[in-house]
Amino acid sequence: MSELATREVDRSQMKVSDEVAIQISKMNKWYGTFHVLRDIDLTVYRGERIVIAGPSGSGKSTMIRCINRLEEHQAGSIMVDGIELSSDLKNIDKIRSEVGMCFQHFNLFPHLTILENCTLAPIWVRKIPKKQAEETAMHFLEKVKIPEQANKYPGQLSGGQQQRVAIARSLCMKPRIMLFDEPTSALDPEMIKEVLDTMVELAEEGMTMLCVTHEMGFARQVANRVIFMDAGQIVEQNEPEEFFNNPQHERTKLFLSQILGH
Amino acid sequence: MSELATREVDRSQMKVSDEVAIQISKMNKWYGTFHVLRDIDLTVYRGERIVIAGPSGSGKSTMIRCINRLEEHQAGSIMVDGIELSSDLKNIDKIRSEVGMCFQHFNLFPHLTILENCTLAPIWVRKIPKKQAEETAMHFLEKVKIPEQANKYPGQLSGGQQQRVAIARSLCMKPRIMLFDEPTSALDPEMIKEVLDTMVELAEEGMTMLCVTHEMGFARQVANRVIFMDAGQIVEQNEPEEFFNNPQHERTKLFLSQILGH
Amino acid sequence: MATISDPPERGFRLSQLIFDTRYRSMTIQVVAMILIGLLLSWLISNTIHNLEALGKDFDFGFLSQPAGYDINQQLIDYNNQMTHGRAALVGILNTLLVAVLGCALATVLGVVAGVLRLSNNWIVSRLTAVYVEGFRNVPLLLWIVLIFALMTESMPTPRDFRGEDGSSMILGESVAITNRGVYIPNVVFSRSLGGNEVAAPEPEAPAAAAATTNMAGTYGASRIATGGAGVQTGQTDSAATTGAAEGSGAEGGEVIPTSSGWDWLLILAVLIAGSIGAKVLGKRATRIQEATGKRPTTLPLQIASVLVPLIVVLVLLGASLDKPELGGFNFDGGVHLRNSLIALWLALSLYTGAFIAEIVRGGILAISKGQTEAAYALGLRPGTTMNLVILPQALRVIIPPLISQFLNLTKNSSLAIAVGYMDVRSTLGGITINQTGRELEGMLLLGLFYLVLSLLISGVMNVYNSSVKLKER
C-alpha cells in the first residue's frame, strides 16, 4: 500500500457526470427462502468509482452479479444504461456487452490461449476483425504486464498472471461499466500494486467501476464512494474520507476496526 | 517482522558442532537437457541453521529435494550423516528417516486426521507405540498452537493451519536434519510470526536446519549462514550480518534491493 | 572439521540384487518373467497333451471346407456351398453392421437423453431418469430377449396383411412392420453402373413392371424413403418421377432396375465431395469473418453443396424405389430388416444410450458453471457459448468414455446368440465350431477378431486423447 499512498491521484481529474449509469431500486433477491439481498437502493452515475466492502457472505458478489443478470432478482428493478433488466433476452444481450465483469475465480477458458481468451468476445460479439481484436488484446495484456504469455494456455500461468488475464479479457470488450469482484485476491503485494495502478488508469479515463475489494488503500485513493454491506443490505455509504474517518453505523465501526488493525 | 525483531535471540546459545551433517560436492542435475543445478558445493555442520534465498526458479526447491533423494542427481555426490546417497534402497530409507521435510505445498494426507498424519510415520517407520507417538504429536501440535484441531481432517483447516500441521508432522519423526521449503508461504503476517517463533525454538534446541524462505527477518535473527542461489548456482554465502549489509556479488545486491524495498 | 570420507566402493555385492534400486527391479522382473514363462509353457504343454489324448490336431484347414448351412442375413454373397471361412466373414460383417448401427443410434439416444436429463422441465428430467436407471440396472440380455419377444408377440404376421380388414403397410404402403421384421423400400437404379438386365419379353411382364414403376411415381412424392442411402424426400420425388418416365417410355424389353456396389460407391463419393465442399465454404466464412468481422450466412449454401450433386447423380442413375410387396409367404422386394437385427440393435442402443446419457450429463456438468457465466458476462449468446466454450471442453471429458462405451456395445453384440442373429459368434464361434469340432481354433480366431477390433478402437481413442492433451498444456 505504501506505493499507492505515495502516488498522488488527482481525483478531481476523473469525470463524474450527472448521467445515471445504474439505477437499482427496492431490489430484493432470495435463494429459495434465503433472503440474500434486501431492499437494495443504489444509484451509480456515469464515471463513478464505487468500492463495495463488507464481511464475507454479506451479498456483495450477489449484488454485482445481479447487475449483469447472472442472477435474477425477484423484486424491485435494476436499470442499466437506461434499459430495465427483465427476462427480455435482447435487453440482456445488450447490457452484457456493455458491462464487463471480472470474476473472483477468473473463469478463464482453459482450452483457449490467453490471446484467444481475450479476442473471443470482441470477434463474436462486437464483430471486430480478428487482426484488430488481437491488437486491442495485446494492448491490454501489455497494460497488465504479461504480453509475453499471449500464446500460452491458462493452465500454464501462475495464479497472479491468471488474474491479470481475467482483467485484460474483460477490458478487451471496452465496456462502459466494469464490475470487479475482488480483483486482487490471488496476487502478491508487488503484483497488487501493478493491478491497482492499471485500475487507477482506467478510472482516470472515466470508466464507471464497481469494485468489491478489501484493499482499503484502493478505496481511499480512487473511489468516489464506499458502500458497506452487511447481511444483504447496504448499511452505509459515504465518501472515502468520511467513511474511514467517521463511520456512522455501529456495524461499520466494528468492521473498520478489524480491517485497520490487521 | 517487527515482532521478530523485538525478540532477542541469543545466537551463541545455539550449538554448532564440527561434525559434518550434509556434504554436497560438485553436484549437478538436469531435467532433460535443462541444467537446473550446476556444480553445487555445500558443507552443512550439525546444528547449523541455513537460509536459502534466491529468485523464483533458481533451483532452491530442487536442491533441497535432492538431499532427500526425492530427485536423483546426475553428477557429483551427496553425503548425509556420513551415508552416500546412491540407488541403494537401504541407505535411502535410513536417510529419509533421519531427514525431515516440510513441503512448499504441505502434502498432508487428506484421508487421515491431523493426529494420524502426525503419528503415521513414527508408528510405522520408527515402530514407536501408538500412545507414545500420540503424545509426541500432541506436543508438537501444541508447539504450533493447534492442539484443538487434532481430530479434524486437513480439508477442514485453513491454509495457515495446514502449513503448521505440515511442520509438526515433519518434526514428529524427531529428525536430526530438517528441510523447510518456504514454510510461511501460505500464512498471513500474524501467522508467519507464530511459525517463525517455533522454528527459532527448534533452532535453539540444536537441530540442523535448511530453510528456503524469503522472510529475511528470519534469516537475520536465526540463521548462521545465508545462501543465495541464482540460475542453479550458489552465488554467494555468508553470515547474515555480512550478507545483508555488505553483499559482494552484483546479483545479490540487485535481489536484496528488491526484497528490502518491498 | 571432519575429514570427508571417500565415496564407498562401487563393488557388486549379492545383496544389491535385492536392496539396490537399480538391480532390485531387474531381479523382480527376471523372477516375474520366469514365472510367466513357466505358466505359459505349462498351459501350452497341457494343451498339446490333451489334444493328443483326444486324437485331435491344431489345424485351420476347416476354414476352407464347405459350410453346408445357410445364413439369412448376408451382406456379401453367400450360400451353403461356400466355405466356413466365407461364413465367418459374413458373420464378421453382420457383427460390424449391428455395431455401427448400434453406436450411431446409441449416440443419438444418449446425447438427447443426457441433455434432456439436465432440462429444468421436471417431468422430462424425471422421465429420462427413469429411462436411464431402468436400462442401466437391468441386464442387457433381458432387454434383448424382452424386445425380441415384444416384436414377435405383438406385431402382425405377414399373413395379417392379406385381406381387407388385416393390418396395412404404413408410409404410403411402402413400409411393412411385421413380426418377422420390418420391410422397407430399397433404392434401385434403372441405369445402374453394374449393368441392368432386361426383362424377358413375356407378354405381361412389361406391363406389370411399368405398373410397378408407375406406382412408385405416384407415391414417391408423398413418401420419405428410409433406404440405405438416407435419401430425402426431395430427391425421392424427382427420382421416382424419372423412374415413371422411364417406365412408360420404354418399349418392348423392360429394363429391370437393380443396384450394384458401384452405384453406392459413386453416391458415397459424391456425398464426401459435397461435405468437403461444405467445409470449404465454412472455412471461407471464417476467413471473411477474420478480415471483416462479419460472418456471411453459409448454412443454406452448405446444405445445397451436399444435396444438389446428390440429386443430380440420383437422377442420372435413374433411381427409383423398390417397395416390398406381399408375396407367397413373406413380403418380396425392398430391404428386409430382420427381427433379430432390430431387437439386437434396439436393445444395444437403448442400453448403451442410457450409459452415454450419463456420460454426456457428467461431461456437461463437469464444465463448471463459471465458464458459462464468464461467456455470458462477455456478451456471448447461448448458442455461441455452447459452440465455442462449452462443447470444446465437454467433448474432452465425454469422448474417451464414449468410445469405451462403443467398445462395450461392440462386444455386447455377441449376445446376438439370444435372438439368433447371425453374427461372427454365431457363425464362426457357433455353427462352424459345432459342425467341425474345432473349438480351440474357432474360439481362438473369434477372440482374436474381437481383440483386434477393440485394440483398433482404443488405439483411435488414445490418438484422440493425446491430441487434445497437447492442446491443453
Place this chain on the structure above:
Amino acid sequence: ATLDDVKARGELKCGVSTGLAGFSAPDANNVWQGFDVAYCRALAAAVLGDPMKVAFTQTTGQTRFTALASGEIDVLARNTTWTFSRDVDLKFEFVGVNYYDGQGFIAPKSLGVASAKELDGATVCIQTGTTTELNLADFFRANNISYEPVPIETNAEAQQQYLAGACDVYTTDASGLAATRATFETPADHVILPEIISKEPLGPLVRHGDNEWGDIARWTLNALIAAEEYGVTSANIAELSSAPTNNPEINRLLGTEGELGAMLGLDAEWAKRAIMAGGNYGEIFEKNIGEATPIGLSRGLNAQWTEGGLLYSPPFR
C-alpha cells in the same frame, strides 16, 4: 477313465436338452423327467446303484458336443443324430439308437400347405448346430426352392417364434415336433407335413477313446431294449432276479448267471438296477412319450424287431 471318475464322484453327469416335453424337462419338484432322462437314470443305477445320482446339464444344439468333448458331461443323451462326421470327425462314440426318427415340418393348418415342396419362400425356424440345419439346406437346394432360415437356440424359443407366426414352419426331428405340438394350446390347429426329409437315428453318445465307458453306456441301453424283448418289466423283475429262471438269456442279463457284470467292471446286478430305475425300454417309452401321454407317439419304427420295428438288441452272451 470315465468309469473311475464317475465312481469317485459318486454322480453321473449327463447332458440333456434345454427342455423338450417328454424327452427332458424338470418338473415343479425340480426332478428331471423324460425319455432321455430315463436313460441317464438307468445308466446311473447301473454304475452307481442309485438312479437319482445324476447331475443334469442342459445343453443346446451348439453346446452339446463341446460339453461332452471337454469332459463337462460323461454322456450325452439329447436326441442327437448319429452321423458319420460326428462319429468319426468329432471323435464321439454313439452307443446305439434309442429312437429312430426323421426330420419333419410342422405348419399351422391355416397356412394351407399340404407338402414341404410348397414351401418356396417360406420362413423356417430351425435350431442351430443341428443336423436339421444341414438337411434343410440340402432339401431346399435339391428341390430348387428358396427359404429364409430363422436360427434359434432352444426348442422353447423356436416354439415361441413359431406360435407367434414369426416363422411359417418349424422343422426338427418328428419326435420333437410331436413333443412340441403336444404342449400347444390347440394342437389340432397344426399339421405335421407328410415329408420326412432325412434319417435321424437318435442315441446317446460318449467320448471316443474310452471304450470301457462306451461299453457300459452301450450295454445299458441294450439291456433296456433286451429286457422288453424278454418280457422283463419293473413289475416282475424282482421275482425274475430272485432266482435263476429257465431263460438263460434273462439270467445272464439279470446277473443270476454268468459274469457279464464283472466283464464290464460292474457288479452282477447292474442290468437289474438299470431296468428297475424306470422299467424296460417299452415302459420308458409308454410312460414318457407313448400314446397314452399328451405327446402320443406310436412305437412305429421303434417297436421291437419281433413286432416289425427296428429295435434289436445284440445278444447278452
Place this chain on the structure above:
Amino acid sequence: MSDTHAQTVAYVRDTMLDQQDPPLNQTGAVKWIRENLFSGWLNILLTLLSLWVIYAALSHLLPWALRGIWDASNLSQCREIIAELYGPDKPAACWAVLAERWPQLIFGFYPKELYWRPILAFLIFLAAVAPVLFSSVPRKMLWVSALAPFVLFWLIWGGSLWGPIAAILGFVIGWAILTFAAPKIGNLISVILAIVVPVIYWLTLCGPLAGALASVVPLSLQTVPTQNMGGFMLATIIGVSGIVLSLPLGILLALGRQSDMFIINKFSVAFIEIIRGVPLIVWLFTASLLLNYFLPPGTNFDLMLRVIIMVTLFSAAYIAEVVRGGLAALPKGQYEAADALGLDYWKSMRLIILPQALKISIPGIVNTFIGLFKDTTLVVFIGLLDPIGLSNSIRATTDWNGVYWELFVFIGLCFFIFCFSMGRYSLFLEKKLRREHR
C-alpha cells in the same frame, strides 16, 4: 466530488430490515409449475409429450398388471379365469406362474427343506458387508466380514466344517510369517514366504488335515451339489464371489500397470487389454469348453468355479482400469510426502496411496460390480440355470408354455432392485466423500 449526488452519499441505515418471505410467485406450487413445466414453448411441448408417454405406458401396463391372476395351476386355466372375470381379449397378467415357481427362480433346484441355509447365508452376508459399506458400524464387526466367506461357503455347499477351518489356518500361517518373521528375515523375503508357505500348505496339508479332523469330530451339513443351485441364488453367488475376488486382483494389476518395471508393466497391460478386448461371453465359452484343454489331463473342476474364475479375471481387468484412474488422480506430492517420511513402497501404498486412490475410484468400482452382477445372466449360454435360464425351462413345461412377460417383469424387477440400490450406495459414498474433503 460534485455535490450533485448529495442525496446518495452519506447514506446510513438506521434500522436493520427483517427477513421477508419471498413473493408468492417465487415459492409454492404455482412458481414451481410455471418454472419447471411451462416456461417457454419448447418446455410446454416437452411436458405435453412426456405426459402423453407416461399415459400411454401406464394405460397399457397398469390394467394388465393389476388385473393379474395369482391363483392358477397352469396357463390355460389362468386364461380361462381371466376370460371369465374380465371377458375375452382383456389383457391381464398371469402372476400365478410366479406364485407357483418363485422358489425355483430364487433358489434354483436347491433342496426345499434346506432353504434356510441360503437364507441364513444371505443374512450373514448382509451383516458381513455392513461394516465394509458403512463406516458407522463398529469396526469390530470386520472380524465377522473376514470370517464370513468361510461360513458362507460351508452353509451353501454343506460338507464338513473342517474344510473351511483348515483353509483359514493357511491365512493364519501367512499372517504369522508376516508379523513375526519379517523383522528377522527382511520384508521382501517374508512377503514371498507368506505367499508360498500357505499355498504349499493348502495344496498338501490342508485336505488331509481337514479329513483327519472330520473323522474325529464330524461336524457337517448335508452336501448340496453345484448343479442344484440356480436362479438368483446362483447369480448372487457368482456375482459376490467375483466382486470379492476381483478387487484385490484388480488393485494388483493397476499397481502393475503403474509400475516402471518393464516386464511387470507390459504383462499387466497385455493381461488387461486381452481380457477387456474379448466379450465376456466368449470367455465364458472358453471357461466351459476350452479350460480342460489348458489343464493337466484328468483335472476336472466344477463349472461354477470355472465361471467364477473367469468372471473374476474379467472384472479384475475392469477394476484395474478404474483404480488406475484413481491412482493417476492423486497429486504427486502425496507420493513424495510418503517417501520423505521414510515409508517403503508397500507401506506407502497401503497407508497413504491406496486408501485415497480407492476412495476416488469407488463410484467406478461400484459400477463395475453392477455390471458384473448383470453379466451373471450370461451363464445361461453355458448351461447354468440363472434366472433367465430358469424362465426358459419353466416355459418349456406344458403348464406354463407361453408365459413371457410375467417372468421377465419379475426377473427384471429383482435385478433392478439389486443394481439400483448398489448405484444409490455409490452416490451416497460420492456425496459423503465430497463432504469430507471439500
